[in-house]
Each structure stands twice: as C-alpha cells, then as structure tokens.
Amino acid sequence: MNQTLSKCRLLSKIDSPKDLKKLTVEELVALSDELRDYIIDTIQITGGHLAPSLGVVDLTIALHTVFNTPEDKLVWDVGHQAYGHKILTGRKEDIRNIRQYGGISGFCKIAESEYDAFGAGHASTSISAALGLASARNLAGRNERVVAIIGDGSLTGGLAYEGLDNVDKIKGQFLVILNDNRMSISRNVGAMANYLTRIVTHPKYLKFKTRVWNSLSYLPSGGNIARKAGRKLLESLKNILAPGIVFEEFGFRYYGPIDGHDIGQLITTLNRIKDFKYPVFLHVITQKGKGLASAENDPTKYHGISPKSPDIPLEKPTSSIPPFLKVLGETSCEIAEKNDKAVFITAAMADGTGLVEYSKKFPKRYFDVGIAEGHAVTFAAGLAVAGYRPVVAIYSTFLQRAYDHIIHDVALQNLPVIFVLDRAGLVGEDGPTHHGVFDLSYLTSIPEMIVTAPRNGTEFRNLLFTAFQQDQHPFAIRYPKEQCVVFDNSQEPKIYPIGKWEILKKGSEVAIISVGILSNAALDAVSILQKRGIDPTIVHARFVKPIDHELLDELERMHRWIFTVEENSLIGGFGSTISRILLEMQSPVKLVTLGIPDEFIEQGAREILIVKLGLDAEGIARSIVASIGKPTSKK
Numbered sequence: 192m193n194q195t196l197s198k199c200r201l202l203s204k205i206d207s208p209k210d211l212k213k214l215t216v217e218e219l220v221a222l223s224d225e226l227r228d229y230i231i232d233t234i235q236i237t238g239g240h241l242a243p244s245l246g247v248v249d250l251t252i253a254l255h256t257v258f259n260t261p262e263d264k265l266v267w268d269v270g271h272q273a274y275g276h277k278i279l280t281g282r283k284e285d286i287r288n289i290r291q292y293g294g295i296s297g298f299c300k301i302a303e304s305e306y307d308a309f310g311a312g313h314a315s316t317s318i319s320a321a322l323g324l325a326s327a328r329n330l331a332g333r334n335e336r337v338v339a340i341i342g343d344g345s346l347t348g349g350l351a352y353e354g355l356d357n358v359d360k361i362k363g364q365f366l367v368i369l370n371d372n373r374m375s376i377s378r379n380v381g382a383m384a385n386y387l388t389r390i391v392t393h394p395k396y397l398k399f400k401t402r403v404w405n406s407l408s409y410l411p412s413g414g415n416i417a418r419k420a421g422r423k424l425l426e427s428l429k430n431i432l433a434p435g436i437v438f439e440e441f442g443f444r445y446y447g448p449i450d451g452h453d454i455g456q457l458i459t460t461l462n463r464i465k466d467f468k469y470p471v472f473l474h475v476i477t478q479k480g481k482g483l484a485s486a487e488n489d490p491t492k493y494h495g496i497s498p499k500s501p502d503i504p505l506e507k508p509t510s511s512i513p514p515f516l517k518v519l520g521e522t523s524c525e526i527a528e529k530n531d532k533a534v535f536i537t538a539a540m541a542d543g544t545g546l547v548e549y550s551k552k553f554p555k556r557y558f559d560v561g562i563a564e565g566h567a568v569t570f571a572a573g574l575a576v577a578g579y580r581p582v583v584a585i586y587s588t589f590l591q592r593a594y595d596h597i598i599h600d601v602a603l604q605n606l607p608v609i610f611v612l613d614r615a616g617l618v619g620e621d622g623p624t625h626h627g628v629f630d631l632s633y634l635t636s637i638p639e640m641i642v643t644a645p646r647n648g649t650e651f652r653n654l655l656f657t658a659f660q661q662d663q664h665p666f667a668i669r670y671p672k673e674q675c676v677v678f679d680n681s682q683e684p685k686i687y688p689i690g691k692w693e694i695l696k697k698g699s700e701v702a703i704i705s706v707g708i709l710s711n712a713a714l715d716a717v718s719i720l721q722k723r724g725i726d727p728t729i730v731h732a733r734f735v736k737p738i739d740h741e742l743l744d745e746l747e748r749m750h751r752w753i754f755t756v757e758e759n760s761l762i763g764g765f766g767s768t769i770s771r772i773l774l775e776m777q778s779p780v781k782l783v784t785l786g787i788p789d790e791f792i793e794q795g796a797r798e799i800l801i802v803k804l805g806l807d808a809e810g811i812a813r814s815i816v817a818s819i820g821k822p823t824s825k826k
Contacts, residue, residue, distance in 0.1 A: 199225040207281055208255035208306075216455045219256065223248050223454060227481070230274050233286055238620060242480035244274035246372050246451075247340070250475060251275040253457035254338065254368075257465060263336040264308040264324050268317035268345045270298030270624075272370070273307075280306035290620035292795025292803075298624055312624020313589065314562045315348030317341045318367055322354055325365045336364050336465060343371045344539060347561025358470045359442035365470040371448065372479040438472040447474030452481060515670040516545030516613055518648040518678055519584065522655050523549040525680070527556060530659060534574055534581045536560065538567045544584040544613050564589050568596035568608070575606040580659055583608060587615040587627025587669060594633055597665070602637045607662040610634075611655075615644070615669035616707070616758030617787075617801060622794030627669070628787045631706070632763030634667050635736045641666045641689060642736040644707035648678025650733060656684035671708055671758065672797065690737035698726040701815060702746045705756040706732050706765050712801075713756055715808035716815070723816055727754075735765050738772065747778050752819055756811060757786040783818050785811065 201218060202225040204210060214222065226248050234241045252275070254265060260280070267273045277295065278286055282304065288294025299307040309320040321339035328335055345351055346369070358365070438445045446464060449456055457475070464471050513521075523546060527533045536558045541547050550557040560567045564585055571581035585593075590612055601608045615627040634642045641664050645651040651670055658666040692704070695714055705713040710731040720727055728750065730742065746753060753773075755766035766784025773782055785806065792800060801807050805814055 199229055201225055202229055202278075202283065205279060205283070208260050208279055211252065211256045211279065214256075216458065219252055219454050219458075223252055226252070226275055226278060229278065229283070230286075233289075234274070236287070238290065243269075243272040243342075245481050246477045246479040247272050247370055248275045248481065249452045249454050250340070250368070250370065250457060250477065251279065253454055253461055254340075255279050257458055257461040258336055258338065261305045261308070264321070264338065265306070266309045266311075266317045266321040266324065266337070266339045267299050268311060268339070268341040269314050270296075270300075270311045272340075272342065273299050276306070277304070280304055290622065290794050292793070292799045294794070296622055296794060297620060298622070310624075312621065313592065314342075314345040315350040317345070318351055318354030318358075321365070321367070322357060322361060325361050325363070329361075329363055336366070338366045338368060340368045340370055343369060344562060347539065347563055349563055349565060355438075355441045361470055363468050364466060366464065366473065367443065367470070368473045368475055369447075370451065370475055370477055372477045441472075443470045443472035445472045445474070447472075448476045449474070451475035451477035512674050512676060513648065513678055514545075515645075515648065515651060515673065515675045516543070518545075518651050518675055519611060519613075519655075520545035520548050521680060522652045523582070524552055525652075526655060526659060527553045530580065532579045533659070534558070534571075534579050535584060536567050536571055536581055537584045538562055538564045538589065540584070540586065540589075540613075543586070544611070546584060564593040565596045568593040569600040571608045572596075572600040572604065572606050575601075575608050576604075580662070581608055582611060582655075582658075584611045584613065586625070587612040587630040588618075588625050591629060591633065597634075597640075598637055601665050602639045605639045605664060608665050609655075609658045610665065610667040612667060612669040614672045616671040617792065617797050617804075618672045619797035619800070620794050623791040626787075626792055627671075628758065628760050628792070630667075630669050631735055631757065631759040631765055632767075634669075635765075635768065636763065637665075639664050640736060641734070643668050643734050645670055645733060646676070646708050646710040646731055648675030649680075651675060652678070652680055653685045653687060654733070657687045657689075660686050661689065669707065673708060676708070676711060687733065690734045690739055692739040692742050693731045693733060694728065694742070695731050696727075696729040698728040700750060701725055701727040701752045701754065701819065702730060702750040703727050703754045703756060703811070703815075704730045704732050704743075704746070704765075704769065706735055707758060709756045709758055709806060712806065712808045713811055716812040719808060719812035720815060723812075725815065725819070727815070732765065736768075738768065740772075743769070743772065744776075747773065747776065747780050750780065752781050752783070752815075754811075754815055754818075755782070755784045755786075756806065757784075758806060759786055760789065761786040762789050781818075783814065785814055 201222040211219065227245055230244055267276065274286065282295060285295045290297040295303055298310065298312045300310045301307055308324065317339040318341060321337050325337040328337065341351060436445065444467065446460065449460055460473065464473065523535050527549065534556045535546055535549055537544050537546055538560055539562045541550055541559055560570060567583055567585065571583045574581040612627065612630055614625065615630055618625045618627065631642065634640055643654050645654050645668065651668065654668050658668065695710065696717060703713045713729050717727060717729065730746065755769050757765040759765065761767065761784055764786055766786055770782055770784065773780060787804065802810065
C-alpha cells in the first residue's frame, strides 16, 4: 500500500462499493475528505483531470452507497469525472498509473472494470447509452436500476437532447442526474446554462409543489377533482417559478436542485427516488474543484493538470517556442485586425484552442457554441454563405462528430470554411478517445476539401493566411498537441501555392514523403541513415490534398523506394492515397507506408507512443533499413 493511501483510515479499507454500505453518514463524510486528498495527491503526481473528479466525490460516494453496483448501472458522461468512481471500485492502487502507458484509462472503459457500464471520452453520450441499457433490461425482463450522470456542459451537446426526446419511450426505473457546476472545461455558455441558473434561483416552486401535492394525496378517492385543480394550479405557476419544468415536459419527474456536497441529503434523496417506476431527473449542484482552493478559484486551469513526478515523462519544458495553440491565438488576432470578415468559432474550447485572447479583443466576431460540434460547422456554413470567413477551431477527435455537417453543409456547397484541427495525431495521456488519428482519412475523402499539415509554427501561420487568401474551397489545417519547433511572425506571411510540396533535402534511391511535424523526424533520420550508406530525399507534404502530382512523378522517376510517414491511420490515410496513385501509374517503385496501424492506440506520454509506433527518427530509419536491407543500385 502506498504511503498516501496508508494515511487514509477509511479509504484504505474500501475495496468495493459494498464496504461503503457498512459506514455511517458521518463516516462517509470523513471518507469524502480522504478520497479528495487521495485524488489530489495522486493526480498531482500522475497528471489528469483534477477539478471534475473533485466536484463529484460526494455524489460518487452517495451513488455507490445507495445503488447495488455493478448490477445497477452507472453511466458517467465524458468519464473524466470518474476518478473517485474508479478508486471506490477496486482501482485505488491502479489510480497511481492513470493515463500512463500501460496504466488504467483516464476515462470509463468497459474492458477495464465491470463497474464501468459504458465507456466515454466525448461528451453528451450518457443519456442515450443509459436508455439503451434500460431498454435492454426491460426486454430481458430484468430489474437492475440504470443511472446516467451528465454534466451541465454536456447539455450543450445535441446528442443529449436526442436522448431526452426519447425518454418517454422508457417504462420502469430510469434516473438522470444532472451534475450542475456551471462549467464544461471553460465556463458554460448558451441558453441551457442560463436556464439551469434560473432553476437554481427559483427553488420555491419545488417546495410549493411538494407541499401541495402531498396535501392532495391525503384526500379520499372523492378528491380527484381537487387533485385535478391542484395539477392545473401547478401548471399555471410552474413556468413562473420553476423553468426546470422543461424536463418534466420531456417525460421526467423533476427533483431538485439539491446540494451535491451534502452526502446525507444525497443518500436520503436517492433512496427515495431510486425505485420510482418512471423516468426521474435529479438536479444536483456541485462545485468543480471542491476541496482544493486553487481548483475552486480557477476550475478551468485545474480541469486537467500535468504530471509532476520525475519518474513520469513531462510535457516539454517551456521555452520561447510556443505550442501550436498559441500560434493560433496570436495569428487569429493578426488576421482579424486585417480582415473584418474573419470570424472564429469554437465548441466550448476557448482555452484548449488558444482563442482566449482573440475572444477578448474581438468579442463580436467570436462564437463559443458549447459542446455542439455539428452546430459549429453548419453555423460556420451559414456565415460563409453570407460573405464572412469563418474559422472553426475544434480538436481533431471532436470534429469527427460533425462529419455529416462537413460533407452536407460545407463541402457539398463548396463553402470557404476554414477548419483548424488541434490535437491531430497522438495526444498522449487522454488515450484512444482523444487521439486525432483519423482526420486525414475522413477529410481527404471529401470532394472540394483542401487538407494541410504544417511542420512548424511559422508554416502554420502561413497556412492560415493562405486559407484566407483563397475563397473557393473548404480548407483544413491539422496540427498536434506539441510545441511547434519554429515560430517567426516578424515577417510578412508567405502564401503557399495550393497543393505544392517542399523538398527539404535531396538524395537518391530512397525518398521519404512525410506529413506535418513528422517531417522534422524524417530530417533527423537522415544522419542515422547516412551512417548505413543510405542518403534519402526528404519531402514535406504540407498539402495532403490536393497531391503534388508533378513532384510525385519526379520522385517516382528518380527513386527506387518511396516511404510515406504520417501521424494518422494507415487505413485511408496519406500513404493509402500515394499507394493508389502509384498503382494507377503502374509504377515499379516500391512503397512502404508508416503511420498508425489499424488499431486503437492506448494512452501514454506522446513521446513514448511515437517511439512505440516507430514514428520517431530512430524508428523511421529502422523501418527503412529493414525494408531495403542495403543500398540499392539506381534505376
């Protein structure tokens, strides 16, 4: 047992949720303090999502005390709020390796534990998934309880409402708990956030409703007329005093809001409503970052923190070279100052995409649409039709959710919407739900789409200006969660000819065509290869679509081997495109594609994953040497 856990008198004795049922409420309150301390101490070493998990510690304890998990199903939305859930369900030692290579996931994962009823790394999925579990229960004639725990930020996502809209089809027990902390990663925006705030400020209706209905329930059978009158009275007052009645219109019986940090009240309430044979919506108010003053004061900063242990790979040290997101932040302001039609859009990720400064300088041309990626894309399409130049800044993995919108609303109409995809490639500790390794596959398959990948910050800036220079096609720029090696904004931006690649180094026999920052790794591989008698040509394919056919033809004529290198799935990726073209040319050149294999890559530090997949300089050189054996004669 680790030293931190040994200090936890109660937590050290909790091996499963069954142990919680032996404790008094006072002991559960003490346990919540220990659990928070353990999460804080552990996550400060490993890194991870700190503030979200701290906010639901009390709710987590109450849920596992009241419900009989894993028979009863808890479906956590997103999953990064479930660290306490993991600890209480037999993973308190494993939590020390959370999000590390070979360790447990930072999100719920079915394969990891029988207590993880459904896996999720993206938001707004819990209600739909829980409805599926509840329907399966009904079909099978079982009686387990099903609970969805969704954050208020996730209620900005359309999928949540698609689930809510189907609640009336469920018979029997079904509970949705709204964890309302007024935060996504950044502070929530939009009508629903304001709506929930109004509920919190109008609790009197709920007390009034309970008193009236309880009084009417004591009337004899002849009191039906009074009950009907009471119902009409409630209907007339509900919209004045309790805007939360909207959830009842969806088919729920609404309860709350209640204090999400009062374990006694949580347990009492859950025990009262857990076996109701109809859908119930429980509104719980929590404080994101609860128990850590710095996290309470700045929950955005402490939403996710970096590791501090010397035994765990750290993010690269801060230097004068910024990460790509900072380049976007500075360049967005630069562009907006020169172009009054420039509009920037994000989906609840102002901090994550680097647009905070832009949002302050140009608030009228900045739109945070919440966790609504599909809406962001179609909204941008509308702006483009009206003559504006919208930039949609969304993580690669999250843009997957808007695929149909990209095709139907943007590309089919050939609108000049600009997409900037942060976290393209391997993101590291967040793992397979967040790796952005499919965007080249899903974007290059779309007609009219221009797809690019810079290898440094200066090039990223130039590509942004290039995107604004052309207004004939949608334009995508993908870049990783990484520092950008070089960034110089002191010069006038360079406008690139669409579809042209760049020869970084001329060689013979072997050509390496690489995408994005892996072009830097390809360059680093040169010295290793030269020691083996191989002198490669290095080509940076900053345009993944359209292909530079002229240069590809030249490479095909002058080299015997072509290697493609990309931080994307090999299925449908850049290498796949080159393979198709060479096949159509009936070229004798030998092609080897390096990239992400046809599997989901686990979590771990980005540096570790790149090495494991052979996409670092050593790995690229090793693959080339293994493929060609030794230098070959010229064609």
